[in-house]
Amino acid sequence: MLEQRIQQQFFESADLQYQVAESLSRPISDAAQMLVEAITAGGRVLCAGLGLAELDARYLAAQLMGRFEQDRPGLAALHLDGRVQQGSGSIDVAAALARQVQTLGHPGDLLLLLDAYAGSEQQLPTVLDAARGQDMSVILLSGSQDEALRAALLDTDIQIRIPHSRGARVAEAFRLVSHCLCDAIDVQLLGAAE
Known part of the structure; x- marks a missing residue:
């Protein structure tokens, strides 16, 4: 029974x-293009995650800064740590x-x-508002089916939404998706690996 x-x-x-392979290929492709355009124009990618997704954000930043499957110069990516304590000692x-x-x-x-x-x-609007205040575009990877959240994004933002109820x-x-993004970025910057 356990094996089943x-x-x-x-x-x-x-x-x-x-x-989701077919429905997500376009937003992932658009996100990869957006990332390449930002990086080649001198911008940086700030990777952040809420809850356990913070670990995925750390992983993605490491793949961008280090390497994915091809050797390349590091890309300007930073991991933001949401566990940093505020002045009161509590963590928001x-x-x-x-x-x-x-x-x-x-x-x-x-x-x-x-x-x-x-x-x-x-929690997302707080972070999205901060990005707006810095005139930054947003790529949101989410599992949320919340249409109000989609409405909080701008036309210049991209949402890659995984439609499943289980986290x-x-x-x-x-x-x-992280691997797809890294591969697409590498292909755009370096060409396809032999």
């Missing part, structure tokens, strides 16, 4: 990836991220914001 449950995890993950993740965006963000930079789990949609499936898809 484990197999079901694999099948559910694979099913989701097959279901959205406020901490907003403060870092206000401090480090400049016009021409991009905010790549990840939010895999439902329930944190209320684990959304997080798994985030890793694949």
Whole structure:
């Protein structure tokens, strides 16, 4: 019985990836193009995540700054840590991220914001407003089906939305989206690997 449950995890993950491959290829392609344009124009990518998606943001920033599958110069990417304590000693993740965006963000930079789990949609506007204040565009990877959240994005922003109710499936898809973005950036900058 346990083995069947484990197999079901694999099948559910694979099913989701097959279901969204076609619908997400355009927004991922657009996001990769947006990232290349920002980086080649001297902008930086500020990667931030809410909740456990903070780890995915750290991973993505490391892939951009370091390397993906091809050797290349590092790309200007920073990981923003939402766990930084505020003056009172308490941690307000959205406020901490907003403060870092206000401090480090400049016009021409991009905010790549990840939010895999439902329930944190209320925190996103705080971070999005900070990016707006710095004249930054946003790429949002989310699992949210909240249409109000989509309305909070500008026409110049891109949302890559993973349509699944389970946070684990959304997080798994985030890793694949990260790899797709890094590969697309490398292809645009370096050409296809032999």
